[in-house]
Amino acid sequence: MDKITDEVNGYFRPELKFNYKSNTFLLMTHVLFAPMYWYYHFDILFYYNFISIFVFTYLYLPLKRQEQKKYLIISFSEIYVYMILNIALLGWEYGYQTYCLGFIICLLLCDFYMGKGLRVNRFVKVTIAADTIVFFAFRIYFYFNEPLYHAKEPYVAKTFYVCNSLVSFIMIIAVTAKFISIVYDLESKLLNSASTDTLTGLPNRRKMYMVVDDERSKISRDEFVALAMMDIDHFKVVNDTYGHKAGDEVLKDLAMKLEKIARENPAFQVFRWGGEEFVMIYTGKFLNRNESEIFFKDLQEKISNNDVEYKGKKIAYTITMGVTFYEGKIELDKMVSASDELMYVGKEHGRNCVVFEN
Numbered sequence: 001m002d003k004i005t006d007e008v009n010g011y012f013r014p015e016l017k018f019n020y021k022s023n024t025f026l027l028m029t030h031v032l033f034a035p036m037y038w039y040y041h042f043d044i045l046f047y048y049n050f051i052s053i054f055v056f057t058y059l060y061l062p063l064k065r066q067e068q069k070k071y072l073i074i075s076f077s078e079i080y081v082y083m084i085l086n087i088a089l090l091g092w093e094y095g096y097q098t099y100c101l102g103f104i105i106c107l108l109l110c111d112f113y114m115g116k117g118l119r120v121n122r123f124v125k126v127t128i129a130a131d132t133i134v135f136f137a138f139r140i141y142f143y144f145n146e147p148l149y150h151a152k153e154p155y156v157a158k159t160f161y162v163c164n165s166l167v168s169f170i171m172i173i174a175v176t177a178k179f180i181s182i183v184y185d186l187e188s189k190l191l192n193s194a195s196t197d198t199l200t201g202l203p204n205r206r207k208m209y210m211v212v213d214d215e216r217s218k219i220s221r222d223e224f225v226a227l228a229m230m231d232i233d234h235f236k237v238v239n240d241t242y243g244h245k246a247g248d249e250v251l252k253d254l255a256m257k258l259e260k261i262a263r264e265n266p267a268f269q270v271f272r273w274g275g276e277e278f279v280m281i282y283t284g285k286f287l288n289r290n291e292s293e294i295f296f297k298d299l300q301e302k303i304s305n306n307d308v309e310y311k312g313k314k315i316a317y318t319i320t321m322g323v324t325f326y327e328g329k330i331e332l333d334k335m336v337s338a339s340d341e342l343m344y345v346g347k348e349h350g351r352n353c354v355v356f357e358n
Contacts, residue, residue: 112179200255234317250315257306
């Protein structure tokens, strides 16, 4: 279980790529508030806002250097101090408390993506708890106390509240969209990992069953289907003579050749069954048995007339195939079993051949 957890966590190791757009958005938000602070004589906030503008201007540098951790620490610290200062001086009516929600969501995402993925960091938990306490402490405080600054015009507080709520919701929406994108990306990677053979890069047995299930729903009654089971002849001898790494090179060489043929011929699909065995499916509405036999004979001859170079030595290898045919449907287990039996018939009669179903 720990091994699986570590593998899943590994997908979160790449750092979250904050781009210039997000930093520019934060910078322009402070630029927008500067004249408003000045006009309404919020002196402390006006002067502090210049510090905020300087901070987000400076943060282009760690972004350029891809110093993501440094960017996160500085930007989150600035936003949090800015939020507390505004709530403390302006009170509850200006909407700065909405940043508390956006702050929590951003913090969780960054920890999820850049940290352990499946576990919330203890520091993050403490920070979220502190943020929650700050939120409710200010709410209680301003039930009984007036803030230091208060604009005379009633629309000012409402204008600030709308602006701050908009910024917070944009932040929440953007982070949520990023989170969903990460989850979909993780799901895709895990599915691909579970369906791909790690050595050869070919679809594995699990993927083959998925593909065949999909084919069953598409295939018409007059569709032609051929299934071939392939095995490398004397593969154990290759491993014993040259080593298992040499055997891996042979498997990869064969997979590369089969994959190339599959790219050139959409009717042909190849999967790694296991060990030195591969399964191939050849299907199409306008195919027939004669064309299929020609195709597999040609494939067998092309592969058996090649060799692999490993540490200055050329390793020749051949293959044996058993091929079965069905029309109108795919009965995978029966076809695999029948093809496997035909393949072993070929091995018993000299190998390096293709045996077709009668």
